[in-house]
Amino acid sequence: EPEVTQTPSHQVTQMGQEVILRCVPISNHLYFYWYRQILGQKVEFLVSFYNNEISEKSEIFDDQFSVERPDGSNFTLKIRSTKLEDSAMYFCASSWTLGQGRGGEQYFGPGTRLTVT
Amino acid sequence: GNSVTQMEGPVTLSEEAFLTINCTYTATGYPSLFWYVQYPGEGLQLLLKATKADDKGSNKGFEATYRKETTSFHLEKGSVQVSDSAVYFCALTLRKGGTSYGKLTFGQGTILTVHP
Numbered sequence: 001e002p003e004v005t006q007t008p009s010h011q012v013t014q015m016g017q018e019v020i021l022r023c024v025p026i027s028n029h030l031y032f033y034w035y036r037q038i039l040g041q042k043v044e045f046l047v048s049f050y051n052n053e054i055s056e057k058s059e060i061f062d063d064q065f066s067v068e069r070p071d072g073s074n075f076t077l078k079i080r081s082t083k084l085e086d087s088a089m090y091f092c093a094s095s096w097t098l099g100q101g102r103g104g105e106q107y108f109g110p111g112t113r114l115t116v117t
Numbered sequence: 118g119n120s121v122t123q124m125e126g127p128v129t130l131s132e133e134a135f136l137t138i139n140c141t142y143t144a145t146g147y148p149s150l151f152w153y154v155q156y157p158g159e160g161l162q163l164l165l166k167a168t169k170a171d172d173k174g175s176n177k178g179f180e181a182t183y184r185k186e187t188t189s190f191h192l193e194k195g196s197v198q199v200s201d202s203a204v205y206f207c208a209l210t211l212r213k214g215g216t217s218y219g220k221l222t223f224g225q226g227t228i229l230t231v232h233p
Contacts, residue, residue: 004160033220043161043206045220056220091160095218103149103168104210104218110160 002026004109006092012115013082021077021112023092032075033093033106034067036060043091049075082116089113119144121207123224130197130231138192138227140181140207148209149218150174150183150190155204155226164192164205197231204228 005024013019025032034046047057049067066078075094079086090113093106124139142148152164152174165174170185179194190207207224 006160031217035221042225043208043221043223045222048220050217058220093161093221103166104212105149105151105163105166106210106221107163108153108161 002028004092004094004107006090006109006112008112009110010113010115012117015084015116016081019079019082019114021079021090021092021114023075023077023109024073025075025092025094026107027073029094029096029107031055031095031106032067032069033095034077035091035093035108036088037091037111038085038088046077046090079114082114084116087114087116119148119209119211119222121209121222121224123205123207123227126226127228127230130229132199132231132233133196134231136192136194136197136201136229138205138207138229140190140192140224142188142190142207142209144188144209144211146211148211150181151208151210151221152179152181152190152192153206153208153223155206157203161206197229199231199233202229202231 007022032049037043047061048055064080089111091111092109095106121142149168151166153161154164165176167174167183173182181192204226206226208221210218213219
């Protein structure tokens with residue numbers, strides 16, 4: 001069964017450094033998302049991406065964040081200058097192609113745990 | 118805005134006990150509703166869904182019915198197993214137009230622990 005994959009599983013970085021989190025969505029999906037979950041808190045939406053542009057973003061997704069689909073398979077989240085409060089689990093998700101809405105369900109990767117020291 | 122509220126946890130049960138995890142929502146439109154499960158050390162897995170009023174989603178012995186009149190989507194299982202120990206998240210999404218949907222809005226999650 002196709003699945004969303006994410007790398008790395010755990011990333012440790014120093015405050016102020018740039019990090020890139022990588023995701024490979026399910027191959028026939030066209031909608032891509034990033035969410036984060038700070039330890040013990042809710043899963044929060046960051047950004048959605050469709051047709052090579054951001055379709056929606058949350059207040060969390062400020063100028064320090066960017067997303068990119070550099071090729072036909074990868075979807076990346078970049079944090080330019082990490083802060084302590086960026087420490088969280090980051091989940092990538094993807095959903096069906098247009099015309100196969102099926103209720104809007106999204107399929108999640110296993111997550112990348114980002115630790116900023 | 119849209120929001121999801123789950124019953125406070127954690128929930129601790131003995132094996133074969135009946136499980137209910139309450140979920141209520143507020144939404145500006147007509148949402149699709151989901152339950153996701155997160156097993157220890159893993160990502161979020163779709164457990165079940167319902168896309169319209171009175172729909173019942175079911176999977177692996179879990180059920181939830183979309184109740185528009187009470188804006189609820191409570192998760193139930195008749196007989197839990199130790200392997201059901203996980204964090205359960207209720208979530209919603211709204212149709213944006215045509216067949217596209219927006220972001221998922223999650224509840225705070227409920228930790229379930231099942232003892233032998």
